[in-house]
Amino acid sequence: MLWRCPRCQGPWDLDFHAAPVPLDSLAGRVNSLWRYAEALPLSDPYATLGEGRTPLVPLTDTISAKLDFLMPTLSFKDRGAVQLAELARRLAPRLVVTDSSGNAGTAVAAYCARAGLTCVVYVPQGTSPKKLEQIRAHGAELVVVAGDREATALAARAAADEPGAFYASHVHNPYFLHGTKTYVYELWEDLGGRLPDDIVVPVGNGTLLLGAWLAVSELYGHGLIDAKPRLVTVQAEAVSPLARAFRAGADDLTGSPAAVAPTLAEGIAIPNPARARQILRAVRDTGGTFLTVTEEAIRAAQLDLARRGLFVESTGVACWAAVRETRGPGTAVVPLCGAGAKTGLAGARL
Ligand SMILES: Cc1ncc(COP(=O)(O)O)c(C=O)c1O
DSSP states (O other): OOOSOTTTSSOOOOOOOOOOOOGGGOTTSOSSGGGOGGGOSOOSOSSOOOOOOOOEEESSSSEEEEOGGGSTTSBTTHHHHHHHHHHHHHHOOSEEEEEOSSHHHHHHHHHHHHHTOOEEEEEETTOOHHHHHHHHHTTOEEEEESSOHHHHHHHHHHHHTSTTEEEOOTTTOHHHHHHHTHHHHHHHHHTTSOOOSEEEEEOSSOHHHHHHHHHHHHHHHTTSSSSOOEEEEEEETTSOHHHHHHHTTOSSOOSSOOOOOOOSOGGGOOSSOTTHHHHHHHHHHTTOEEEEEOHHHHHHHHHHHHHTTOOBOTGGGHHHHHHTTTOOSSOEEEEOOBBGGGTOOOSOOO
């Protein structure tokens, strides 16, 4: 089944126009992300596990955290994975194939289990053992690729090109982004029809960022918000190709492949994101920026959150690491988007 744009061979986008979501009539609706029905390209979900509607909790006077690690598979990826599983269920493939640094694969495995679909998940060597265990527990076949994230994607694509396979790619398939956009619809609802000054998001392949951009564009386009919030994006200093391109004023990834070092933030360690152009455009469109965090800052932020009662995986603390000591006066929301039990405490001394 076709999984990339036949003209440019890159990721594709959906020609779908969301209708305005009526804030006043949301209260009586289903308590999951499916309550934003007007904004979603699919309806009547069969594979739902009640995903979405995660709590918003203040961390300081101006910064709140949205607890997306409280999703059914313990990461924000459920928002998009349920869309891909629903789409796959309608297409009825022989096999669903995906590749991931761990969490997207776990989420796709779980929703395929729910939908009764056969699933194979490709992950790079070095993926957190707990994520591997969770993928297997959901009944998916697990393929650990002896190579990096890029090699893993290539292996999955070769499998996805086989007849009867559906490539449930969170990077290439735009339905995923229409799922992650519900993160911002929830913020908008919870804040009474407004958004914070800054929406801070971690960026590897940019699926939360591009979902956020979709939602911001839709809400703004429908006159449901007065101004667009800044999209403030966070990468690990060790793997920061987009931050570099942004600072260089480039429209796309520049020159030779960016230098890559090991990082605790495995979920955002993406040297060559396929939607780089869109990501850079989205951040600039909102007057946003890129921040980078050191490994030391990630370790400190994870422990700091744990001491506040929030046990978050090492990738999921990157945004808090980026803003906790440097914020200006405006309001901001950071996602805590993966559970601490998935990676444990990353090298912090207790
Ligand atoms: C916990 C967590 N945060 C952030 C990300 C980054 O998501 P994306 O690569 O779509 O930008 C991931 C990706 O796996 C993740 O697992």
